[in-house]
Amino acid sequence: xxxxxxxxxxxxxxxxxxxxxxxxxxxxxxxxxxxxxxxxxxxxxxxxxxxxxxxxxxxxxxxxxxxxxxxxxxxxxxxxxxxxxxxxxxxxxxxxxxxxxxxxxxxxxxxxxxxxxxxxxxxxxxxxxxxxxxxxxxxxxxxxxxxxxxxxxxxxxxxxxxxxxxxxxxxxxxxxxxxxxxxxxxxxxxxxxxxxxxxxxxxxxxxxxxxxxxxxxxxxxxxxxxxxxxxxxxxxxxxxxxxxxxxxxxxxxxxxxxxxxxxxxxxxxxxxxxxxxxxxxxxxxxxxxxxxxxxxxxxxxxxxxxxxxxxxxxxxxxxxxxxxxxxxxxxxxxxxxxxxxxxxxxxxxxxxxxxxxxxxxxxxxxxxxxxxxxxxxxxxxxxxxxxxxxxxxxxxxxxxxxxxxxxxxxxxxxxxxxxxxxxxxxxxxxxxxxxxxxxxxxxxxxxxxxxxxxxxxxxxxxxxxxxxxxxxxxxxxxxxxxxxxxxxxxxxxxxxxxxxxxxxxxxxxxxxxxxxxxxxxxxxxxxxxxxxxxxxxxxxxxxxxxxxxxxxxxxxxxxxxxxxxxxx
Ligand code: F6P
Numbered sequence: 271x272x273x274x275x276x277x278x279x280x281x282x283x284x285x286x287x288x289x290x291x292x293x294x295x296x297x298x299x300x301x302x303x304x305x306x307x308x309x310x311x312x313x314x315x316x317x318x319x320x321x322x323x324x325x326x327x328x329x330x331x332x333x334x335x336x337x338x339x340x341x342x343x344x345x346x347x348x349x350x351x352x353x354x355x356x357x358x359x360x361x362x363x364x365x366x367x368x369x370x371x372x373x374x375x376x377x378x379x380x381x382x383x384x385x386x387x388x389x390x391x392x393x394x395x396x397x398x399x400x401x402x403x404x405x406x407x408x409x410x411x412x413x414x415x416x417x418x419x420x421x422x423x424x425x426x427x428x429x430x431x432x433x434x435x436x437x438x439x440x441x442x443x444x445x446x447x448x449x450x451x452x453x454x455x456x457x458x459x460x461x462x463x464x465x466x467x468x469x470x471x472x473x474x475x476x477x478x479x480x481x482x483x484x485x486x487x488x489x490x491x492x493x494x495x496x497x498x499x500x501x502x503x504x505x506x507x508x509x510x511x512x513x514x515x516x517x518x519x520x521x522x523x524x525x526x527x528x529x530x531x532x533x534x535x536x537x538x539x540x541x542x543x544x545x546x547x548x549x550x551x552x553x554x555x556x557x558x559x560x561x562x563x564x565x566x567x568x569x570x571x572x573x574x575x576x577x578x579x580x581x582x583x584x585x586x587x588x589x590x591x592x593x594x595x596x597x598x599x600x601x602x603x604x605x606x607x608x609x610x611x612x613x614x615x616x617x618x619x620x621x622x623x624x625x626x627x628x629x630x631x632x633x634x635x636x637x638x639x640x641x642x643x644x645x646x647x648x649x650x651x652x653x654x655x656x657x658x659x660x661x662x663x664x665x666x667x668x669x670x671x672x673x674x675x676x677x678x679x680x681x682x683x684x685x686x687x688x689x690x691x692x693x694x695x696x697x698x699x700x701x702x703x704x705x706x707x708x709x710x711x712x713x714x715x716x717x718x719x720x721x722x723x724x725x726x727x728x729x730x731x732x733x734x735x736x737x738x739x740x741x742x743x744x745x746x747x748x749x750x751x752x753x754x755x756x757x758x759x760x761x762x763x764x765x766x767x768x769x770x771x772x773x774x775x776x777x778x779x780x781x782x783x784x785x786x787x788x789x790x791x792x793x794x795x796x797x798x799x800x801x802x803x804x805x806x807x808x809x810x811x812x813x814x815x816x817x818x819x820x821x822x823x824x825x826x827x828x829x830x831x832x833x834x835x836x837x838x
Pocket of ligand 1: 498
């Protein structure tokens with residue numbers, strides 16, 4: 271084994287056969303899992319359930335009203351033992367303590383990672399650089415309560431004295447997806463007097479279509495941006511400001527119709543937002559982990575601060591569980607290690623998120639940022655190129671719509687796609703047989719994915735339909751389902767604020783587990799920064815303010831075509 275640098279400047283280890291190997295893939299725990307996979311790969315879930323009637327009890331966990339059934343995974347007790355050995359080899363429990371204690375574990379940005387502090391109860395103590403941040407967190411929560419109560423009870427009004435009826439959040443990425451997903455998920459708790467809207471895309475259509483039906487006198491804009499430098503957000507905020515000033519014929523109106531959420535106070539005041547309407551958060555809160563901070567203000571306005579605090583309390587309950595439960599009974603640890611099992615030992619490239627709850631329609635999109643921006647990395651914490659798979663592609667749609675679209679591939683395609691099914695036991699909308707039908711679909715799908723349909727079963731079914739001979743044989747291959755498709759099922763009593771907080775924190779910690787074990791920094795996002803730089807450089811060329819610089823032939827061709835067709 272020798273260490274050298276790749277052409278890209280990354281440190282790499284090369285084994286005696288000339289293959290690149292990291293400490294992780296050389297480790298005893300990793301190698302043991304590789305050996306074990308060869309035996310598990312030959313077993314089927316069908317057999318595993320047949321030979322062990324207690325499998326559900328062994329491989330399910332409960333926390334408050336939440337049930338995780340992970341028994342339909344390609345695992346035995348030995349698999350879990352080996353997976354948790356890998357987690358312990360990575361010192362997972364120590365890393366959890368380091369995160370909760372405010373250590374600067376985001377190495378490439380030199381920052382602490384303390385979204386857990388955002389839901390810490392008043393009176394607890396968490397320090398960053400010697401400063402207890404919990405009082406700061408609660409000071410901002412109190413400010414959010416005053417503001418949201420004022421807007422909701424009509425004591426805070428617009429420039430012309432009318433109460434607010436619409437809130438428009440202007441932000442992107444972590445400054446949009448969290449509040450959007452939570453507002454939708456908690457719609458049953460939402461105000462009937464106040465609607466929330468989300469504008470994120472720099473495509474003017476987003477803002478234009480949103481403002482089309484709004485009354486400027488009763489519209490409140492919240493500009494959400496951790497950095498307050500994000501091009502898309504600032505462009506939308508400037509256009510929203512112009513829309514308001516133009517309609518109300520008053521520059522002063524901005525003071526009562528705009529609020530901002532940012533870590534960058536200089537930039538918010540430059541934009542003209544009244545200091546009382548600026549809500550702080552801190553650089554130890556990552557964008558995609560920020561819905562618990564003042565970034566959650568649109569949610570607090572919509573569902574009220576008491577409900578928002580329930581959402582925080584649910585997350586805090588999950589934080590305690592993650593820190594205190596032994597790995598064997600630890601939901602995020604189990605889910606995180608199962609993901610690694612499929613990504614790294616079965617070659618699974620994607621992970622489907624399938625909520626059987628219409629209110630969770632944005633949950634897959636939310637998890638896309640949370641998981642892929644966090645762990646979609648190719649070098650480890652030491653700057654070495656990794657020789658193993660990191661983040662799977664995350665995607666999904668609510669059931670049962672997905673069943674009539676892409677489930678075909680999950681059942682009979684050539685790829686193994688582990689899937690998470692999420693469903694409430696009790697619906698917010700009890701209407702006839704709908705909920706029983708929904709859950710029947712959910713349970714039937716995980717059962718079918720697990721069992722599949724053997725050739726013998728398919729043959730018997732076709733014969734029962736009166737088919738035989740060549741016709742039956744010709745149809746048979748299409749009717750066979752290999753099964754053995756792994757799924758998790760997360761059942762919760764009802765999608766209330768506390769439960770949603772638990773669910774979101776569960777996935778946050780799952781991401782953390784995977785980052786620690788895969789030895790990557792889950793809390794930076796340099797890949798996204800590249801796009802920001804490049805778009806900034808190209809814009810003046812599209813505006814005709816700068817001559818076309820020498821891009822590659824394709825990019826030059828596209829720019830020239832745009833300039834020619836648009837007449838710029
Ligand atoms: O998409 C990259 C990113 O930096 C995200 O991490 C962040 O959530 C988003 O942009 C928005 O950034 P800001 O809140 O600073 O406008």
